[in-house]
Amino acid sequence: MISLPLFSTTTWTLIVLALTLLLLCGIWPYNFFKKMGVPGPRPWPFVGTMLHSYAGPLLFERKCKEKYGDVWGQFDGRAPLLMIADPDLLKAVLVKECYSTFTNRRVFAKELFGPLKDGMTMVEDDKWKRIRSTVSPSFTSGRLRQIFPIVERYADRLVKTIDEKLLGQSVDVKKFVASYSMDVMASAAFSVDTDTTNNPESTLSIQLKNLLKFKIWPFFVLFVLPFTVPLFSLIGLSLMNKHSVDFFYKLIKRFKHEHKDDKSVHSDFLQLMIESEIQESDIKDGVEPSKGLTDPEILSQAFIFLFGGYDTTSTTLAYILYSMALNPDVLRTLQHEIDVNFPKDSPVSYEALMNMEYLDNVMSESMRLLPTAPRLERVCKKNIRLNGIDIPKGTVVGAPVNCLHRDPRYWSSPEVFKPERFSKDSGEDINPYAYMPFGLGPRNCVGMRFALMVMKMILVRFLQDHSVETCKDTLVPLEFNMFFIPKNPVKLKFSRREM
Numbered sequence: 001m002i003s004l005p006l007f008s009t010t011t012w013t014l015i016v017l018a019l020t021l022l023l024l025c026g027i028w029p030y031n032f033f034k035k036m037g038v039p040g041p042r043p044w045p046f047v048g049t050m051l052h053s054y055a056g057p058l059l060f061e062r063k064c065k066e067k068y069g070d071v072w073g074q075f076d077g078r079a080p081l082l083m084i085a086d087p088d089l090l091k092a093v094l095v096k097e098c099y100s101t102f103t104n105r106r107v108f109a110k111e112l113f114g115p116l117k118d119g120m121t122m123v124e125d126d127k128w129k130r131i132r133s134t135v136s137p138s139f140t141s142g143r144l145r146q147i148f149p150i151v152e153r154y155a156d157r158l159v160k161t162i163d164e165k166l167l168g169q170s171v172d173v174k175k176f177v178a179s180y181s182m183d184v185m186a187s188a189a190f191s192v193d194t195d196t197t198n199n200p201e202s203t204l205s206i207q208l209k210n211l212l213k214f215k216i217w218p219f220f221v222l223f224v225l226p227f228t229v230p231l232f233s234l235i236g237l238s239l240m241n242k243h244s245v246d247f248f249y250k251l252i253k254r255f256k257h258e259h260k261d262d263k264s265v266h267s268d269f270l271q272l273m274i275e276s277e278i279q280e281s282d283i284k285d286g287v288e289p290s291k292g293l294t295d296p297e298i299l300s301q302a303f304i305f306l307f308g309g310y311d312t313t314s315t316t317l318a319y320i321l322y323s324m325a326l327n328p329d330v331l332r333t334l335q336h337e338i339d340v341n342f343p344k345d346s347p348v349s350y351e352a353l354m355n356m357e358y359l360d361n362v363m364s365e366s367m368r369l370l371p372t373a374p375r376l377e378r379v380c381k382k383n384i385r386l387n388g389i390d391i392p393k394g395t396v397v398g399a400p401v402n403c404l405h406r407d408p409r410y411w412s413s414p415e416v417f418k419p420e421r422f423s424k425d426s427g428e429d430i431n432p433y434a435y436m437p438f439g440l441g442p443r444n445c446v447g448m449r450f451a452l453m454v455m456k457m458i459l460v461r462f463l464q465d466h467s468v469e470t471c472k473d474t475l476v477p478l479e480f481n482m483f484f485i486p487k488n489p490v491k492l493k494f495s496r497r498e499m
């Protein structure tokens with residue numbers, strides 16, 4: 001017989017009451033979707049449906065779509081998330097009702113993101129509009145043309161390192177392209193030559209690696225127990241490596257001072273932001289001016305450009321190279337297009353690069369099958385009825401990008417890598433609301449054109465003289481953790497092209 005500790009009846013009553021309250025707290029929000037009449041998988045106390053995607057988030061989303069249709073409810077911890085896989089509904093959320101109702105993303109433990117909390121990805125409503133309209137001119141084609149020669153120089157620098165040390169080996173491709181992405185971002189943002197390509201062990205490179213080493217457990221704890229945010233704050237726990245964040249914040253501050261003191265003309269992103277600097281006092285009683293950035297906001301945007309741009313570009317490039325290694329016929333066709341446009345050692349011009357149709361198609365197709373950002377999110381800021389569904393204020397709405405990109409209703413042979421489907425005369429009608437590698441609507445990726453230019457440049461420079469193939473360490477297919485991050489590095493082999 002089990003003997004229970006000898007507590008008084010009152011103590012036992014209190015223990016049972018506390019446990020019941022705890023359990024109630026763990027399942028309290030779970031009738032949210034029942035009330036809305038939206039189906040979905042059964043959540044577990046506290047963790048919601050987060051562990052359902054342990055075997056692979058794509059598989060989980062697919063199963064949900066098959067079982068519940070285009071709209072279902074799932075739970076990140078205790079937080080409800082309304083998933084929408086219907087392009088018409090997504091058009092309403094991401095485009096038509098963006099300004100009125102779905103302007104913002106989920107603001108999650110903002111105080112734990114340090115200087116990133118003023119970054120464009122996190123800010124809301126009028127503040128977001130002001131920051132976005134101030135920063136957008138950084139990415140006009142005029143600006144991109146100014147940056148173009150720098151991008152070409154860094155591409156050449158990276159390609160040189162292949163012949164020196166990487167031929168015939170199993171290469172971690174994300175790591176390989178990361179130094180190029182870093183050097184390009186730092187140069188375009190601050191006009192500094194970080195040269196991480198040739199100095200992989202510099203303090204800057206090491207701090208950068210530390211910064212991107214996310215620990216998953218704090219995210220998990222915060223989803224399950226959101227009320228622990230103040231506790232995290234109190235004990236100084238940040239979601240990013242605090243030491244590295246401080247290092248980069250100080251560095252960006254220094255760049256800003258140097259730009260202000262230096263009278264020579266810079267054409268970088270930081271300069272444009274400095275030119276539109278306003279004082280905190282210009283924002284009166286929360287009434288936003290239409291343009292301008294305060295000092296902390298400038299530093300936050302610089303941070304977001306550097307790291308947001310760096311990691312997404314490296315990951316996307318790694319997936320494109322992987323897709324080409326798995327599809328040698330596509331690779332050959334692309335190399336032919338490159339040879340025709342840019343014969344060996346000839347310079348690359350902005351117009352010709354941006355007009356390479358097959359290259360564009362290959363990149364689009366790779367981003368369809370392996371999107372870098374596999375979920376978009378918006379928060380509903382007022383009650384709204386869409387397609388007969390009443391969405392209450394405060395609901396987080398998610399777009400399952402992977403599911404949409406592989407939905408046979410919108411793509412022929414969706415699992416096949418077929419760049420031609422994106423060509424103008426393919427006959428395949430692409431639904432623009434079923435394809436969103438850079439997001440959709442007014443809140444889509446502000447750096448898209450810049451990212452495309454940077455990726456096209458390195459792909460052309462690399463494939464003019466080199467080829468890529470799978471090797472013994474290449475995993476097919478790639479496996480992802482529950483946050484859609486590959487479980488293992490993408491490894492490929494490089495060789496020199498036979499001419």
Ligand code: HEM
Pocket residue numbers: 120121122132304305306308309310312313316372373376377436437438439440441442443444445446447448450451452
């Ligand atoms: C291949 C590389 C990239 C990919 C795949 C990518 C993807 C995305 C996606 C999916 C979003 C969310 C869009 C939405 O919610 O609708 C986004 C937002 C954003 N991206 Fe990118 N991105 C890339 C490169 C860049 C670069 C190079 C920069 C800056 C230099 C940048 C800056 C931003 C910013 C600031 C936002 C937030 C926009 C806003 O809230 O208004 N991205 N990106």
